Amino acid sequence: GQQLNQSPQSMFIQEGEDVSMNCTSSSIFNTWLWYKQDPGEGPVLLIALYKAGELTSNGRLTAQFGITRKDSFLNISASIPSDVGIYFCAGQDSGAGSYQLTFGKGTKLSVIP
Amino acid sequence: GAVVSQHPSRVICKSGTSVKIECRSLDFQATTMFWYRQFPKQSLMLMATSNEGSKATYEQGVEKDKFLINHASLTLSTLTVTSAHPEDSSFYICSAKAYNEQFFGPGTRLTVL
Numbered sequence: 731g732q733q734l735n736q737s738p739q740s741m742f743i744q745e746g747e748d749v750s751m752n753c754t755s756s757s758i759f760n761t762w763l764w765y766k767q768d769p770g771e772g773p774v775l776l777i778a779l780y781k782a783g784e785l786t787s788n789g790r791l792t793a794q795f796g797i798t799r800k801d802s803f804l805n806i807s808a809s810i811p812s813d814v815g816i817y818f819c820a821g822q823d824s825g826a827g828s829y830q831l832t833f834g835k836g837t838k839l840s841v842i843p
Numbered sequence: 844g845a846v847v848s849q850h851p852s853r854v855i856c857k858s859g860t861s862v863k864i865e866c867r868s869l870d871f872q873a874t875t876m877f878w879y880r881q882f883p884k885q886s887l888m889l890m891a892t893s894n895e896g897s898k899a900t901y902e903q904g905v906e907k908d909k910f911l912i913n914h915a916s917l918t919l920s921t922l923t924v925t926s927a928h929p930e931d932s933s934f935y936i937c938s939a940k941a942y943n944e945q946f947f948g949p950g951t952r953l954t955v956l
Contacts (some may be wrong), residue, residue: 765947772847772936772947773887818886829875829940833886 736819736834743809744842751817751837752803759821762795762802763831767816776817777804809841846870847939849948856927857956864922864951866937872917873939878910881934881950893920927955 736753743749753762761780765773777788779795779802786793792805806813819834846869856862866876874895879887891901891912899912911923920939924931932955938945 770934770950770952772849772938772950774947775944778944824943829943829945830877830889830892831887831945833888835886 734819734821734832734834736837738837739835740838740840742840742842745809745811747809749806749809749813749839750803751819752801753819753821753834754801755821755832756800758799759832760799760824761822762793763820763822764791764793764802764804765818765820767818767836769815773818806839809839811841811843814839814841845939845941845944845946847937847946847948849935849937849951851951852949853952853954855954855956858928859926861923861925862927862953864924864935864937864953866920866922866939866948868918868939868941868946871939871941873920873941874917875940876914876920877938877940877945878912878920878922879936879938881936883934887936890922924953927953929955931955 733756734753763778764776767773777793782799783797784795790807816836816838818836820831822831848867850865876893878890880890881887889902890905891899893899893912893914895914901907914920934950936950938947
């Protein structure tokens with residue numbers, strides 16, 4: 731089956747620093763998505779990428795859909811304490827209209843004030 | 844818009860009992876809903892795809908007789924964990940598909956004693 735490799739697994743950064751995380755896949759996805767999950771909550775969509783090479787921003791967040799359609803990265807600039815949480819990448823396969831998501835293993839972000 | 848709720852938010856039950864979890868799309872209709880399971884410090888794993896008015900499609904390794912899914916209306920899908928055992932303890936998250944995007948519920952924490 732499809733597998734997503736997400737790295738790093740965890741990171742500790744100082745408030746104000748920039749953060750970068752990425753995902754690679756063994757197969758092609760039509761859509762890449764980035765979610766944030768707080769403890770005991772469901773994931774919340776941060777950014778959706780629909781086209782290879784697409785670079786999209788949402789406030790301090792920037793994400794790119796790799797040209798090969800097998801990878802994506804997420805950058806967070808000027809981190810703040812509320813950025814703490816687990817970030818998941820997800821690839822969406824819209825083939826046959828399924829729209830199923832395959833999730834990466836997550837990056838746990840800790841921000842030191 | 845696109846709010847998904849789950850009930851209950853947490854449940855504790857005895858081994859051998861059955862537990863029903865509800866997933867509702869509050870302000871939109873969803874012909875397709877998805878059920879995920881998330882173990883501590885793990886990613887979300889798709890269990891099944893629930894389609895309104897038809898049988899659910901289960902992922903490989905998920906027992907359909909143990910995890911009963913009913914999607915009787917365009918705003919409600921239910922997951923029933925039958926004869927629950929301690930190894931079924933997990934965080935169960937549903938999502939509802941709208942506009943080619945999945946909107947996630949807040950999750951249900953199941954603890955089986």
